[in-house]
Amino acid sequence: MKHIIAKNSPGEKVLLLGNEAIARGALESNIEIAASYPGTPASEIIDTLSLIAEDMNMHVEWSTNEMVAFEVAIGGAICGKRSMASMKHIGANWIVDPLMHVIYHSPSAALLIISADDPSGHSSANEQDNRYMAKMAEIPVLEPSNPQEAKDYVKIGVELSEAIKLPIMIRMVTRICHSRGVVTLGELNRSIKKPEFHDDYYNDFILGEGIVGPIAIPKMHQILHDKLEKLEKIVENSYKDKLFKEERIRGEYENIGIISSSVAINYVLDFLKHYNLKVNLLKIGIANPFPKNIVINFIKDLDKVIVIEEGEPFIEQELKIITKEVNPKIEILGKLTGHLKRTGELNNSIVSKALSQLFKIPINEDYKEKLEFIEEASKLITSRTLTMCAGCTHRASFYAAKKALKSKYIAIGDIGCYTLGINPPLRFMHDVFCMGGSIGVANGVYQSKINIPVIATIGDSTFYHAGIPALINATFNKANIKIMILDNYVTGMTGYQPHPGSGKTATGEETKKVKIEDICRACGIDFIKIVDPYDLENSIEAMKEAIEHPGPAVVIFRRLCAQVRVRLARIKGEKIIPCKVNEKLCNGCKVCMLTFGCPAIGFDVLKNKAFIDKTICTGCNVCIDVCPNKAIEKIE
Amino acid sequence: MEFNIIISGVGGQGNVRAAQIIGLAALKSGYDVKITDVYGIAQRGGSVLSHVRIGENIYSPLIEEHKADIVLGLEPMECLRATINFLKIRGIVIINTRPIYPVEVLIGKAKYPDVNNIVSLIKKIAKFVLAFDATKIAEDIGLPIATNIVLIGALIGLDVIPLKKELLIEAIRESLPYNIEENIKAFNEGFSIGLKEKLSLNSLL
Numbered sequence: 058m059k060h061i062i063a064k065n066s067p068g069e070k071v072l073l074l075g076n077e078a079i080a081r082g083a084l085e086s087n088i089e090i091a092a093s094y095p096g097t098p099a100s101e102i103i104d105t106l107s108l109i110a111e112d113m114n115m116h117v118e119w120s121t122n123e124m125v126a127f128e129v130a131i132g133g134a135i136c137g138k139r140s141m142a143s144m145k146h147i148g149a150n151w152i153v154d155p156l157m158h159v160i161y162h163s164p165s166a167a168l169l170i171i172s173a174d175d176p177s178g179h180s181s182a183n184e185q186d187n188r189y190m191a192k193m194a195e196i197p198v199l200e201p202s203n204p205q206e207a208k209d210y211v212k213i214g215v216e217l218s219e220a221i222k223l224p225i226m227i228r229m230v231t232r233i234c235h236s237r238g239v240v241t242l243g244e245l246n247r248s249i250k251k252p253e254f255h256d257d258y259y260n261d262f263i264l265g266e267g268i269v270g271p272i273a274i275p276k277m278h279q280i281l282h283d284k285l286e287k288l289e290k291i292v293e294n295s296y297k298d299k300l301f302k303e304e305r306i307r308g309e310y311e312n313i314g315i316i317s318s319s320v321a322i323n324y325v326l327d328f329l330k331h332y333n334l335k336v337n338l339l340k341i342g343i344a345n346p347f348p349k350n351i352v353i354n355f356i357k358d359l360d361k362v363i364v365i366e367e368g369e370p371f372i373e374q375e376l377k378i379i380t381k382e383v384n385p386k387i388e389i390l391g392k393l394t395g396h397l398k399r400t401g402e403l404n405n406s407i408v409s410k411a412l413s414q415l416f417k418i419p420i421n422e423d424y425k426e427k428l429e430f431i432e433e434a435s436k437l438i439t440s441r442t443l444t445m446c447a448g449c450t451h452r453a454s455f456y457a458a459k460k461a462l463k464s465k466y467i468a469i470g471d472i473g474c475y476t477l478g479i480n481p482p483l484r485f486m487h488d489v490f491c492m493g494g495s496i497g498v499a500n501g502v503y504q505s506k507i508n509i510p511v512i513a514t515i516g517d518s519t520f521y522h523a524g525i526p527a528l529i530n531a532t533f534n535k536a537n538i539k540i541m542i543l544d545n546y547v548t549g550m551t552g553y554q555p556h557p558g559s560g561k562t563a564t565g566e567e568t569k570k571v572k573i574e575d576i577c578r579a580c581g582i583d584f585i586k587i588v589d590p591y592d593l594e595n596s597i598e599a600m601k602e603a604i605e606h607p608g609p610a611v612v613i614f615r616r617l618c619a620q621v622r623v624r625l626a627r628i629k630g631e632k633i634i635p636c637k638v639n640e641k642l643c644n645g646c647k648v649c650m651l652t653f654g655c656p657a658i659g660f661d662v663l664k665n666k667a668f669i670d671k672t673i674c675t676g677c678n679v680c681i682d683v684c685p686n687k688a689i690e691k692i693e
Numbered sequence: 694m695e696f697n698i699i700i701s702g703v704g705g706q707g708n709v710r711a712a713q714i715i716g717l718a719a720l721k722s723g724y725d726v727k728i729t730d731v732y733g734i735a736q737r738g739g740s741v742l743s744h745v746r747i748g749e750n751i752y753s754p755l756i757e758e759h760k761a762d763i764v765l766g767l768e769p770m771e772c773l774r775a776t777i778n779f780l781k782i783r784g785i786v787i788i789n790t791r792p793i794y795p796v797e798v799l800i801g802k803a804k805y806p807d808v809n810n811i812v813s814l815i816k817k818i819a820k821f822v823l824a825f826d827a828t829k830i831a832e833d834i835g836l837p838i839a840t841n842i843v844l845i846g847a848l849i850g851l852d853v854i855p856l857k858k859e860l861l862i863e864a865i866r867e868s869l870p871y872n873i874e875e876n877i878k879a880f881n882e883g884f885s886i887g888l889k890e891k892l893s894l895n896s897l898l
Contacts, residue, residue: 070720071720072713072716072717072720072726072728179731179732180732203727203752232729232754232755235729235730236727236728236729236754237712237713237716237726237727237728237729237754238726238727238728238754239720239725239726320753320754322752323752323753323754324752324753324755326752326753327752327753327757330750330752404753404755404757404758405753405755405756405757405758405760406757406758409757423759423781423782424758424759424781424782426782426818427759427777427780427782427818430777430814430817430818431777433814434773434776434777434814434815435777437770437773437806437810437811437814438770438773438774438777438806439770439795439797439798439803439804439805440795440797440803441703441738441739441740441770441771441795441796441797442738442739442795442796442797443738443739444738444796446705446738480796481796481800481802482796482800627871628871647800647801650799650800650801651800651801654796654799654800656738656793656794656796656799658799659794659799660799660801672828672832672837673793
């Protein structure tokens with residue numbers, strides 16, 4: 058078996074990552090099309106499905122970007138195939154356009170959006186709560202709280218989506234995506250639906266009024282509202298037990314309640330278990346449409362309620378609106394009142410503190426015995442800046458570009474491993490923006506007439522995703538910018554997924570390579586050079602020529618990602634031959650560390666010599682050319 | 694019964710895999726399990742922290758600050774960082790003494806703390822500290838990447854969590870794609886070291 062999620066053993070308990078549980082849920086609910094663009098913390102959904110796609114009769118793809126992925130899912134759903142698109146929260150920004158269209162349609166099969174928020178931005182450039190996106194689009198959003206529910210809610214999502222013919226969002230968060238928990242497997246009966254195109258788009262409203270314009274659009278909007286109203290009733294009548302958990306108590310705390318959802322409920326439950334407490338508790342599994350009646354019933358006799366939720370105070374604000382009518386005196390505590398912090402990921406300590414204050418329970422504080430140790434130990438700790446891997450092709454590319462750019466320049470980057478080029482010691486870029494933002498923003502920097510070289514650095518996968526329109530714009534509007542395309546054949550940052558230039562699909566099938574240089578040529582770029590970043594001399598030369606070229610110019614730095622190269626070598630049993638420092642020639646100048654900064658190079662203070670850690674070195678040999686004293690050599 | 698284990702290291706050291714193996718063995722032993730990995734942009738040399746929780750009705754995947762029974766440190770400074778934030782007072786620490794230097798140290802902006810200093814500092818608040826060069830053992834087997842498995846072996850040899858050796862070996866076989874025999878060798882080497890230390894730990898109890 059290629060992955061445990063393909064195991065047909067209902068009732069068996071297995072340990073699954075939240076993302077793997079979503080993938081299993083897709084199998085159990087007969088989803089036939091799954092598309093995505095890689096993005097942490099959502100990537101493992103498609104990574105896992107791609108392993109078993111063929112055996113499970115599923116079409117699984119890495120699309121060029123999230124918008125295309127969602128459109129692929131829409132296409133599947135309007136042809137009667139249950140479909141889903143998964144993405145990280147920022148990735149979901151790309152689907153807003155098709156989303157705001159599809160809500161006026163009625164796909165005949167289930168259409169799911171799996172959106173993974175990343176509170177604290179563990180691997181993201183922002184914090185964003187996509188429940189607000191669901192609210193804007195007026196679609197239902199479900200909030201599972203653990204891997205078991207992640208699996209089960211996919212099934213519920215499919216049922217609800219087909220009941221009201223609307224896309225359903227499942228809002229995951231990092232702490233569920235990247236948590237493993239025990240999941241009881243359900244039935245697995247894969248069936249294939251015959252594809253059929255249903256022309257429901259035109260059937261939902263009166264023909265003859267057209268599909269645009271002030272008569273049709275408000276009617277279509279009304280249909281959307283009717284669907285949501287219908288869903289509220291369906292949820293109350295048939296899904297109350299599955300999407301809600303409610304506990305009511307009498308006694309000391311009978312006037313206080315907790316409302317919680319998603320991963321946050323776990324911190325609440327651990328607190329209650331730890332202090333052996335019984336309290337009024339409502340767990341919400343659907344945040345939009347807001348389950349008014351269920352919530353009203355819960356809070357109508359309470360004096361005080363605390364809302365504990367991951368992300369923005371979404372439930373808290375909805376609660377404020379409804380209590381105005383039914384219980385205006387109730388005190389609502391949460392992120393808006395400062396009882397919980399409003400930014401960053403929640404955790405047990407934050408929730409314990411809030412609850413212990415609310416219920417006036419003294420918390421265990423024997424950690425205070427650690428305070429002296431903490432003070433002393435904290436002085437020893439240094440931060441650990443993220444860096445590109447040993448042998449990273451991007452490091453060599455930035456090093457070469459910096460050598461070519463003697464005078465002042467402005468470099469704009471975007472999203473990928475190469476974002477780390479902004480960190481020391483390279484400090485190549487001056488600012489970084491969104492996917493494709495490097496080329497787009499560089500266009501504007503040039504138009505500001507700043508009059509120094511303007512560089513955009515973009516990765517291969519990001520170029521296919523979002524770089525192309527901005528590149529065309531450079532030709533169209535004569536922005537004399539220099540674009541470094543860092544092509545390492547994979548989507549590196551998220552786990553080496555294939556992209557249109559890899560020649561392989563998500564499931565490993567051979568496909569035609571879409572060449573970056575062909576795209577650049579078609580975008581009107583006259584200067585295109587392809588170099589091997591490990592060849593510093595030619596890389597520097599190509600960058601110099603690009604800068605001198607009178608119009609927009611592209612240099613493609615092309616070589617396989619060092620991590621993939623090392624992994625392949627390990628599988629094949631090939632030896633990696635590392636470099637070493639010849640101590641007779643090393644004069645301790647540290648140029649290798651201060652200008653290049655490969656993590657395999659260390660410094661022995663006692664000997665005043667650099668050294669190379671052979672367990673980390675990948676044998677790229679670039680540092681041999683970096684050393685001014687020729688003190689680095691290959692191990693024979 | 695509940696056991697909370699923090700595994701700390703640097704991206705690429707196999708933190709996540711180590712957590713998965715312990716979790717799988719716990720599931721096989723009939724416990725409820727929750728695991729989570731806090732790593733941000735993994736593989737890029739940053740700190741990685743895995744939380745492994747074993748027991749009955751485990752809800753949160755995260756371990757509360759200062760509530761970890763055990764810190765398993767794949768890298769000395771990261772082990773100290775995790776001990777500061779998570780080890781309960783009088784908890785147990787298993788620490789690999791081989792450092793991986795951060796960029797700050799490589800470019801001379803910071804000094805890497807003396808490893809002996811780290812160990813003796815941790816001893817001030819831990820009930821028991823097992824410190825050894827696990828990377829050296831893995832290197833001698835010919836598989837430096839198996840450092841994580843050596844340390845799991847030491848944890849099981851110490852006999853401080855209720856998981857049987859056989860189930861760990863089963864979990865290793867099921868979790869690793871290749872080099873399985875070398876990894877089992879790494880586990881056994883670590884196990885012997887842990888077992889030897891079990892006696893001195895017992896004398897403390």
